[in-house]
Amino acid sequence: MNFFKKREYESKVHVSFPEKGFMDQQQHPFGDEELPFEFRHKPVDEQLQQDNWRGVEEAIRQPEEVQVRRLSWLPASLAAASLILVVVGIWWVETRTGTPLMSMEKTSYGEIKTILLPDSSVVMLNGNSSLRMLQQWGAGDNREVWLDGEAYFQVQKQHAARKGFVVHTKQVDVEVLGTKFNVNTRRLQSIVSLEEGKVRLSVHGEVSMVNKDSSIVMRPGQTVVVDASSMPKVNEERNVTAHSGWTKNEFHFDNTSLAEIARLMEDTYGYKMTVADTSLWRLSISGDLRASNIQELIKVLEVTLKTTMRIDRERKTIYVTRP
Structure with missing residues (x-):
């Protein structure tokens, strides 16, 4: 776009350099004399210059604003597309494959x-x-x-x-x-x-x-x-009801051997039990115990069975020895 309007008139302008010292340093062959050339200059009024620059600024800004508008709808479009895919996927699983969620x-x-x-x-x-x-x-x-x-x-x-x-x-x-x-x-x-x-x-x-x-x-x-x-x-x-005693943190033992208790420990708490003497497996206990966690249960078993039990949390193991 040509933002500058032509004028009907032109003028000649002579250019001179008053800084003669600087010209002397550069050894300019012409010094401060009038330069041996002239160029044509079109004077522009101030209002026209402002209008022209406003047009240039608008032309520069316009591509950036368009780019922002083009990108602003992209996240929303992606979210909407994802939602549609999820809904369609659920519908397909339930209706096409017959597989319930x-x-x-x-x-x-x-x-x-x-x-x-x-x-x-x-x-x-x-x-x-x-x-x-x-x-x-x-x-x-x-x-x-x-x-x-x-x-x-x-x-x-x-x-x-x-x-x-x-x-x-x-x-x-x-x-x-x-x-x-x-x-x-x-x-x-x-x-x-x-x-x-x-x-x-x-x-x-x-x-x-x-x-x-x-x-x-x-x-x-x-x-x-x-x-x-x-x-x-x-x-x-x-x-x-003893079978559901765990719902109240209760354990019912009826002549239950330490070997059976070891299986309970592994199934419920994930800890394996190791004995220093295999005869310890035959120790048994009868009665109802109450414990909300493995530490409390170990303490009760130690006293009841007259043993020493040490928990190794890294190896997930309970070591049983005689006191």
Whole structure:
């Protein structure tokens, strides 16, 4: 763009250098005399000069402003595109693949977590355990959860439109209506203890001596043990609530050996137990102990079993010796 307007007139201007000393130093052949050339100059009025410079400044700024406007919408566009992709992905998973979305709750060693399920049933998850479930339960769907570890269930009764409550493990499926029960799935076996209500166990044939699917209906006060090495065992117990004592930081021991206690320590707290003398494994204990953490439990066991127990946190090991 030509921002300068032409004028109808021109003038001649002579240029001279009054700093003669400087010219002398440079040995200019002309000194301070009039230079032997002339050039043509177009005088411009002040208002026109201001208008011209304003046009130049606007022309310079314009590309930067356009660039800023072009970039300003980019983050918002990327966020919107990401949101669309997430929504489409969820829709595709649920509708195209037929795979429902799952959620999982996990506990670390020594941690106990209380979980409120979508139907208002309550689950207490013991340490080193996990529970999977559908994110949403429809009115006509089974209320299903998948357990690895140990958990205590208080299942809410539902109206007829909603189906039963099922706990899936590797060995059995526990189907209940309204009840309280404990499920332990550690060490390649499932132990189900029923406190209240009614439970039907569906035993998986491939993991039991039955070699075919079978079912067991449990009554309150019963405990069923299912593993791959023997037939399912149904035990009548006077104190079935002892199996869920961990929910109150209580441990029930009935002539329980130190070897069994060592398995409890490893499953719940992640610590292995080592003895200086193998005869220590045969030490046993009976009674109810209360401890909110592994340190408290170790102190009680030391006094009761008359041993010395040292915890090595780096190696995750408990060393047992005689005093």
